[in-house]
Amino acid sequence: MAIIQSSAYEPLTEQKATALAVRLGLFRDGTPLLCREIGDGNLNLVFHVVDQETKQGIIIKQALPYAKVVGESWPLTLKRAVIESNALRTFASYVPQYVPKVYYSDESLAITVMEDLSYLQIARKGLIEGKTYPLLSRHIGEFIAKTAFYTSDFGMNQQEKKKLAQSFVNPELCKITEDLVFTDPFFDHDSNNFEDELHLDVETLWNDDRLHLEAAKLKRKFLTEADVLLHGDLHTGSIFASDDETKVIDPEFAFYGPIGFDLGHFIANLLLNALSRPESERRPLFDHIDRTWDVFTSVFSELWRTESVETYAATPGLLDDVLRQTFIDAIGFAGCEVIRRTIGLAHVADLDGIEQKDERLAAKRHALRLGRRLIVERAELDGTEDFRRLFVETER
Numbered sequence: 001m002a003i004i005q006s007s008a009y010e011p012l013t014e015q016k017a018t019a020l021a022v023r024l025g026l027f028r029d030g031t032p033l034l035c036r037e038i039g040d041g042n043l044n045l046v047f048h049v050v051d052q053e054t055k056q057g058i059i060i061k062q063a064l065p066y067a068k069v070v071g072e073s074w075p076l077t078l079k080r081a082v083i084e085s086n087a088l089r090t091f092a093s094y095v096p097q098y099v100p101k102v103y104y105s106d107e108s109l110a111i112t113v114m115e116d117l118s119y120l121q122i123a124r125k126g127l128i129e130g131k132t133y134p135l136l137s138r139h140i141g142e143f144i145a146k147t148a149f150y151t152s153d154f155g156m157n158q159q160e161k162k163k164l165a166q167s168f169v170n171p172e173l174c175k176i177t178e179d180l181v182f183t184d185p186f187f188d189h190d191s192n193n194f195e196d197e198l199h200l201d202v203e204t205l206w207n208d209d210r211l212h213l214e215a216a217k218l219k220r221k222f223l224t225e226a227d228v229l230l231h232g233d234l235h236t237g238s239i240f241a242s243d244d245e246t247k248v249i250d251p252e253f254a255f256y257g258p259i260g261f262d263l264g265h266f267i268a269n270l271l272l273n274a275l276s277r278p279e280s281e282r283r284p285l286f287d288h289i290d291r292t293w294d295v296f297t298s299v300f301s302e303l304w305r306t307e308s309v310e311t312y313a314a315t316p317g318l319l320d321d322v323l324r325q326t327f328i329d330a331i332g333f334a335g336c337e338v339i340r341r342t343i344g345l346a347h348v349a350d351l352d353g354i355e356q357k358d359e360r361l362a363a364k365r366h367a368l369r370l371g372r373r374l375i376v377e378r379a380e381l382d383g384t385e386d387f388r389r390l391f392v393e394t395e396r
């Protein structure tokens, strides 16, 4: 690959992204290239550059110095691009099959050049279309188990872990989650966004002291527990999938946090999809929740038993305690994600895309009841079958 001088930051255009791809030597000389900006996320630019003859492509993702969804009034660190490329590389060292290859990154331009995954589909889109992705939960359960174990004090040298954690200190992106997931939706805050018809339901949440206490405990965990390297925003819009393959993208929120967080986020987004479906079509989502947890626990337990670097790993009862606490936390984090995707700043197409207003409002009220119970009753759930029970009990 060609070595290029790193340049001062400027937002790329389609033309400049093409020129960069050529300078990087990622395409044959003189080949006709087509570039389109395809970013549909909340934060960044994403350029798809394709060789018109071979149809081979690459992706150039660039951070903007602000949050795209809001505009320049919300400045945001460009460092998130470095976090993202480093997280993809770190994950690739444990689970290369589940992340795009990173070809190049440049801190000053805030870019990550990576494998083009457009032969797959964003899982959220596919799930909304009714696809089931039979291997999705097996793959994500393994992705979370391996990345969590190998970046923890049980899976790597404990001094190296502290250095790795330092390199993933990500205060600005964590603050977004602290505000948008754990705080604003539970108070009357300007960033919230919901239909007028939901006002009474939302006010009930804002006045719920028990819910506030439990959400506060979960936020405290997120703020204080530097347990494992997390993706930090593992929703179904950050996953490309097909029937055989799964790839996780967009880890710009990566940081060292509580082990149950990615699990909770993923489970929440399966629940959000289930909330948008008629009863007869929900089963694949609950099966995915069961399998995510089963695969996570079996892979994580096997690694703990066979590869742990910590003397206490063999202490009877410790692994069970870690798994139980992880389960409880994941349920609580899932509840926060379900609530914030319903009434907070950043919504999901699963719920917002329900065309009939009455059905959409009913699904959102259901989401609020379900999210609340996941948070306040999380320690009482015995296993993943309880997700089904709570889902049914909160339907009306």
Ligand SMILES: Nc1ncnc2c1ncn2[C@@H]1O[C@H](COP(=O)(O)OP(=O)(O)O)[C@@H](O)[C@H]1O
Residues within 6 Å of the ligand: 038, 039, 040, 041, 042, 043, 044, 045, 046, 059, 061, 100, 114, 115, 116, 117, 118, 122, 237, 238, 249, 250, 252
């Ligand atoms: N490696 C990739 N291959 C193909 N398309 C991609 C790739 N990465 C991102 N995209 C496209 O760009 C969109 C936004 O990417 P994402 O990383 O989620 O951005 P943001 O950080 O702004 O949320 C994705 O939904 C997908 O359509």
Ligand SMILES: CSC[C@H]1O[C@H](OP(=O)(O)O)[C@H](O)[C@@H]1O
Residues within 6 Å of the ligand: 040, 041, 042, 043, 067, 069, 176, 177, 180, 233, 237, 238, 250, 345, 346
């Ligand atoms: C202003 S950021 C809102 C929201 O967007 C992020 O998601 P994504 O980058 O996948 O679009 C993240 O979930 C933030 O909470």
